[in-house]
Each structure stands twice: as C-alpha cells, then as structure tokens.
Amino acid sequence: MNHAEKAERFIADKQRTAWHDETLWFIRSKRDTAAQKLPEWEQLRNWASDIKAHTLSRLDVYLEEFERNAIANGIIVHWAKDGEEHNQIIEKILKDNQCKRLVKSKSMLTEECHLNAHLKTVGIEVIDTDLGERIVQLRDEPPSHIVLPAIHLKKKDVSDVFTEKLGATPGNEDPEYLTRLARKSLREEFLQSEVAITGVNFAIAETGGIVICTNEGNADMGVNNARVHIACMGIEKLLPKKEHLGVFIRLLTRSATGQPITIYTSHYRKPKPGKEMHLVIVDNGRTRQLASDDFRSSLKCIRCAACFNTCPVYRRSGGHSYDAVVAGPIGSILSPNYDPKKHADLPFASTLCGSCSNVCPVKIDIHDQLWKWRQTLTQQGYTPASKTLMMRVMAFMLGHRGAYAIAGKIGRWTLRQFPQLIRNRWNPWYRQREMPDAPKESFQEWFKKHQKI
Amino acid sequence: MSSRQQILERIRAVRQNEQKLPDELPKRMLPLEELRERFIVSCSITGTGVHVLSSMEEATFLFMQKAGSCSFYIGPGLPGNNSIEDPVRTDYAILKGEFGVAENNAVWLKESSMGDRVIPFASLHLYLLVSEDDLVADMHEAYHKDLIFQEGFGVFIAGPSKTADIEQSLVIGAHGPLSLDILLITNH
Numbered sequence: 001m002n003h004a005e006k007a008e009r010f011i012a013d014k015q016r017t018a019w020h021d022e023t024l025w026f027i028r029s030k031r032d033t034a035a036q037k038l039p040e041w042e043q044l045r046n047w048a049s050d051i052k053a054h055t056l057s058r059l060d061v062y063l064e065e066f067e068r069n070a071i072a073n074g075i076i077v078h079w080a081k082d083g084e085e086h087n088q089i090i091e092k093i094l095k096d097n098q099c100k101r102l103v104k105s106k107s108m109l110t111e112e113c114h115l116n117a118h119l120k121t122v123g124i125e126v127i128d129t130d131l132g133e134r135i136v137q138l139r140d141e142p143p144s145h146i147v148l149p150a151i152h153l154k155k156k157d158v159s160d161v162f163t164e165k166l167g168a169t170p171g172n173e174d175p176e177y178l179t180r181l182a183r184k185s186l187r188e189e190f191l192q193s194e195v196a197i198t199g200v201n202f203a204i205a206e207t208g209g210i211v212i213c214t215n216e217g218n219a220d221m222g223v224n225n226a227r228v229h230i231a232c233m234g235i236e237k238l239l240p241k242k243e244h245l246g247v248f249i250r251l252l253t254r255s256a257t258g259q260p261i262t263i264y265t266s267h268y269r270k271p272k273p274g275k276e277m278h279l280v281i282v283d284n285g286r287t288r289q290l291a292s293d294d295f296r297s298s299l300k301c302i303r304c305a306a307c308f309n310t311c312p313v314y315r316r317s318g319g320h321s322y323d324a325v326v327a328g329p330i331g332s333i334l335s336p337n338y339d340p341k342k343h344a345d346l347p348f349a350s351t352l353c354g355s356c357s358n359v360c361p362v363k364i365d366i367h368d369q370l371w372k373w374r375q376t377l378t379q380q381g382y383t384p385a386s387k388t389l390m391m392r393v394m395a396f397m398l399g400h401r402g403a404y405a406i407a408g409k410i411g412r413w414t415l416r417q418f419p420q421l422i423r424n425r426w427n428p429w430y431r432q433r434e435m436p437d438a439p440k441e442s443f444q445e446w447f448k449k450h451q452k453i
Numbered sequence: 454m455s456s457r458q459q460i461l462e463r464i465r466a467v468r469q470n471e472q473k474l475p476d477e478l479p480k481r482m483l484p485l486e487e488l489r490e491r492f493i494v495s496c497s498i499t500g501t502g503v504h505v506l507s508s509m510e511e512a513t514f515l516f517m518q519k520a521g522s523c524s525f526y527i528g529p530g531l532p533g534n535n536s537i538e539d540p541v542r543t544d545y546a547i548l549k550g551e552f553g554v555a556e557n558n559a560v561w562l563k564e565s566s567m568g569d570r571v572i573p574f575a576s577l578h579l580y581l582l583v584s585e586d587d588l589v590a591d592m593h594e595a596y597h598k599d600l601i602f603q604e605g606f607g608v609f610i611a612g613p614s615k616t617a618d619i620e621q622s623l624v625i626g627a628h629g630p631l632s633l634d635i636l637l638i639t640n641h
Contacts, residue, residue, distance in 0.1 A: 132618035217629025260557035270605030
C-alpha cells in the first residue's frame with residue numbers, strides 16, 4: 001500500500017482527521033508565538049545552519065576529536081557502519097551484562113535500526129519509557145510522529161490499552177489518571193533495570209560529552225538508576241563546541257512545541273564511578289547522504305518535527321501513512337536514501353508549498369529536496385509506469401503548441417458534451433472536487449480576438 | 454578495515470571545502486532588575502513556584518516546613534546537609550543550583566550538588582536554590598560559563614516533569630518530580 005492508499009484509511013474517520021489537523025496546527029501556532037518573541041530568531045536559524053554546515057564539512061575531524069575526548073572521560077566508544085552492526089554491538093553489551101530486560105528513552109536512531117525487534121528475537125525485552133512511546137509500544141505499533149509519538153490516538157484508545165495491559169479502570173479516560181498509572185508502572189521498570197538506552201540530541205566534540213533533552217525525565221530516571229548507560233547517535237549529531245549549544249537549545253523546543261526549553265537538558269560527560277557508559281556512533285547511510293550535493297543538508301536535521309506540524313499533507317494523512325521511521329516532510333527526504341524502492345512514493349506526498357523549509361530551524365531546503373528526489377527516483381525507475389507515461393504525455397503536450405491546443409479543445413468539448421466521462425468516480429481527480437464548467441474558448445482564442453480590436 | 458576506519462574514510466572521500474563557522478556568538482548582559490523580573494515570568498509559564506528569600510537559612514527553613522514529616526534530603530553546600538537514606542524514595546529534596554537563566558527559568562545543577570545523580574529526578578518534590586546574583590539572560594550567556602560540562606554530569610532543570618502525550622492534555626508530573634520550587638535568594 002502506498003502513502004495515498006494508507007492516507008485514505010486515515011481520513012475515513014473525519015472527526016479524528018479534523019482533530020489531528022487542528023491539534024498539529026495549534027502546535028505550529030505555538031511555535032510561531034515562541035519564535036516571534038525573539039527578535040533574533042532568523043539570526044539564530046542562520047547560525048544553526050552555518051554551524052551544522054561547517055561541522056558536516058569537517059565531520060571526520062570532529063568525530064575523531066569527540067572520540068578522543070569521550071575515551072578520556074571514561075566512555076566506551078563503538079562504531080557501527082549500519083543498523084545491523086549497531087544492534088549487534090548493543091546485543092553484546094547486554095549479554096556481557098546478563099541483561100534480559102531494559103529501559104529505553106526516545107531514540108529515533110534505535111527505531112531506524114529496528115533495535116527492539118532485533119533484541120526480541122534474542123530474548124531481550126525493551127521497555128520504552130517516554131509515555132507516548134510506551135502507549136504505542138503497548139499497542140504494538142510504531143510512533144506516528146517523532147516528537148509526539150501517540151498523536152494519532154485519542155484518550156479512549158489510551159484508556160483501552162491501559163485497561164488491557166496495565167489494569168486501568170475500564171472507561172476512565174482522565175489523562176492525569178492514565179499518566180500516573182504509567183508513571184507507577186514505569187518506575188518499577190526504572191528501579192529494576194540494570195541497563196538504560198538513550199538517544200543523543202547533541203554530542204560536543206571539544207568536551208566528549210552528550211546532551212539529552214526530555215520533558216518527562218524518563219531518560220535521566222533510566223540512566224541514573226541503571227549500572228550501564230548505552231547512548232546511540234548518528235554521526236551527524238556533532239557540534240564542535242559547547243557554546244554552539246546556546247543556539248540549538250534555544251531553537252529546538254521553540255520549533256518543536258513552542259516551549260523555550262525542555263524541562264531537562266542533561267549533560268552527560270563521564271559515567272558515575274563504578275558504572276559504565278557506552279556510546280554507539282552509527283553511519284547507516286549517512287555518509288551516502290553526505291556525498292550528495294543535493295541531499296547533504298538533510299543531515300543538519302535536529303528532529304524538532306516543526307515540518308510535520310506545519311505540513312498540510314502530514315496533518316491530514318497521519319504519520320502511519322508514510323510507513324517510514326521518520327514521517328512528514330523531513331522523513332520524505334531521508335527515507336528514500338535508505339530504501340528508494342519502498343519509499344519512492346514519499347517525495348510525492350507533498351504539495352511543494354514550502355512551509356516545511358520556512359519553519360525549519362536549521363534551514364534545510366526540504367521542499368527543494370522533495371522535488372529533487374522526485375526527479376532522482378523517476379530517473380532511477382522507481383516511480384509507477386503509469387505516472388512516468390502520464391509525465392511523458394504531458395511533457396509532449398506542453399512542449400508542442402499544436403498538440404496543446406488540440407488537447408484543450410478536446411477537453412472543453414468532452415466536458416460540455418459528455419461530462420459524465422470526466423465526472424465519474426473512476427476519475428481520481430473528481431473524487432473530492434467539483435469539475436469546472438468548460439469555458440467557451442481558451443485564453444489564447446480570447447486573446448487573439450481581443451488583440452484585433 | 455574496522456567500521457570506524459570505514460566511516461572516517463567515507464567521510465574523507467567526500468570532504469567538501471570548509472564551510473565557515475559564524476563569528477563569535479553573542480553574550481548578552483542585562484541589568485539585575487530585568488533579569489529577576491524575566492526569570493520570575495518564565496517560572497510562571499512552566500508552572501514552577503518561585504519564592505524570593507533573603508538567606509539560605511530562610512530557604513532551608515521554608516523547605517523543612519513544606520517537607521513536614523515526609524522523607525527529605527538537603528543537598529551538599531546547604532545548611533543542614535543530611536545523608537541520603539534511599540535516594541529513589543525521597544519525598545522532598547532541596548539542592549543548590551549554580552545559576553538560573555532568565556529566558557526560560559532553567560537552573561544549572563552540578564553533579565557535586567546533587568548528592569546522588571538520581572535525586573533531582575526521583576524526588577517527588579524538588580526545591581532548587583539560586584542566588585539572584587547568579588542569573589543570566591539567555592542560553593548563549595549560560596553556555597559561556599565554565600561550569601557546563603565541568604563535572605561528569607550536569608543538568609538544566611526548567612520546571613516540574615511533564616507530558617502531554619495523551620491527547621495533548623498537559624499533565625504535570627511525568628517520571629520526574631511532581632513539583633518544582635525555586636528559592637531565589639536576594640541580597641537587597
């Protein structure tokens with residue numbers, strides 16, 4: 001099933017679609033309010049973009065500097081060229097520690113590598129601890145949004161799954177009650193877990209330390225109760241100096257939810273004496289992206305999801321319709337790099353309105369890259385034959401004056417004489433639209449007539 | 454060739470010209486009055502309680518009143534510093550913050566002031582003490598401080614833990630403390 005077919009399922013529930021659309025737009029508005037409070041907002045975006053571009057242009061140097069400092073801090077550093085190696089490294093650490101059950105805070109990278117599924121096959125259970133991620137995990141489905149994992153659900157859905165899995169009182173849909181219940185159940189997990197896995201928001205080359213941002217405090221509860229901390233990061237998470245964090249911390253949550261900062265901005269530099277800290281640095285296709293002049297800048301992404309919240313297609317089709325680890329506009333330019341065949345439809349799931357690029361805190365030209373991916377994927381033969389054929393026909397028609405005029409005439413005549421040929425449910429363009437009345441003449445004909453006067 | 458070597462080689466193979474870093478980032482200074490005002494406004498937005506007090510003793514006194522007969526912990530560097538019995542079952546904790554940020558009410562807490570790394574997250578209620586002389590305007594000024602990354606662990610805390618993952622309804626008290634109070638020590 002492609003994006004359009006999955007989206008059709010999502011929008012079958014009109015009320016839910018409207019709620020999804022309005023809620024995400026509300027978050028986008030909160031982002032606007034937060035951004036407008038800072039006169040230097042555009043300057044911050046420029047700085048962020050420049051700092052990321054610089055770091056990417058010297059990524060090898062900064063990775064080595066980071067590794068050197070991290071090792072000096074007592075952190076054990078691992079490198080993984082792909083998701084499989086990432087999963088094997090983690091499996092080995094867990095087996096060395098006889099760990100069968102562990103807690104994990106939000107990490108899009110571990111989702112990308114399908115870590116939970118891999119560990120399940122070797123008998124290790126991962127408990128996701130971010131509330132939204134825990135909800136979707138209990139429902140056995142992936143997150144639909146990278147910042148708001150359960151945004152596709154209503155409180156009734158949460159109440160139902162908590163009743164089934166956590167023993168909640170049936171029918172109690174109070175968010176505070178449900179949150180407290182999850183808190184109680186997850187606190188047990190925090191206290192029992194010997195190992196905690198986290199993602200990384202930023203890694204600082206000059207200090208060899210990492211920064212993790214959460215509102216719930218779940219990453220820190222996990223890490224600081226466990227004996228072993230495993231942090232997983234893509235190679236693009238680096239920043240050269242700690243002073244650069246000032247720019248990114250100010251941008252991240254304002255772009256994501258409109259908050260000035262997350263409740264916890266944690267800086268881990270050394271393991272607590274007697275404990276272990278591991279860092280897994282992962283490539284998994286990122287160096288391929290780095291090699292591409294067209295798509296390199298997508299590596300600047302800090303996963304704020306502002307582009308999701310503003311996107312008219314995302315808001316009205318839901319995250320699951322993308323069938324990708326990262327949905328939304330940024331996911332539509334990241335995913336084809338991993339699997340062009342599977343994700344060939346995603347760059348087309350866009351109106352190219354450009355709103356994503358306008359809100360991006362690191363100024364990725366998302367809509368330009370969507371357009372470039374369309375061309376790349378078509379050239380590589382990943383688009384459906386019907387689409388390619390239509391494009392060829394259109395290209396011929398738009399390139400030949402005579403053909404264009406004749407097609408126009410046929411179209412107007414058909415619409416007048418046999419409207420049911422166009423106004424029928426087999427024409428996908430007619431499904432949600434009224435077709436216009438056919439004009440008596442084309443603009444060209446009108447122009448010729450009036451020029452003579 | 455190791456994965457490390459492979460990754461670094463691949464990056465070097467596509468190395469572009471060096472992109473320029475921005476010139477020095479700003480370091481804003483604001484007068485004390487304005488800093489205090491902004492800090493207090495930021496606290497009100499995140500649901501953080503603020504108490505303006507004149508001494509550390511006054512702060513710990515207030516804290517002890519709030520703690521009542523519950524289990525409590527007074528962190529290192531504060532009058533009455535006690536030993537932790539069971540860090541994950543502490544009801545009330547008061548810790549010494551190093552500085553506060555006016556734009557977002559974040560307070561920097563260093564590891565050596567926590568007693569145990571888990572205290573700021575596991576305690577049911579958290580009190581942070583900050584001197585108004587140690588307020589800075591924004592995160593740029595904050596990250597110019599040597600305190601950041603100085604110890605093995607440090608954290609900015611900007612409110613009680615919270616979540617809105619259930620239908621976007623804000624719930625205060627997710628996995629961390631259910632409440633945060635900042636005790637702002639004034640010298641005037």
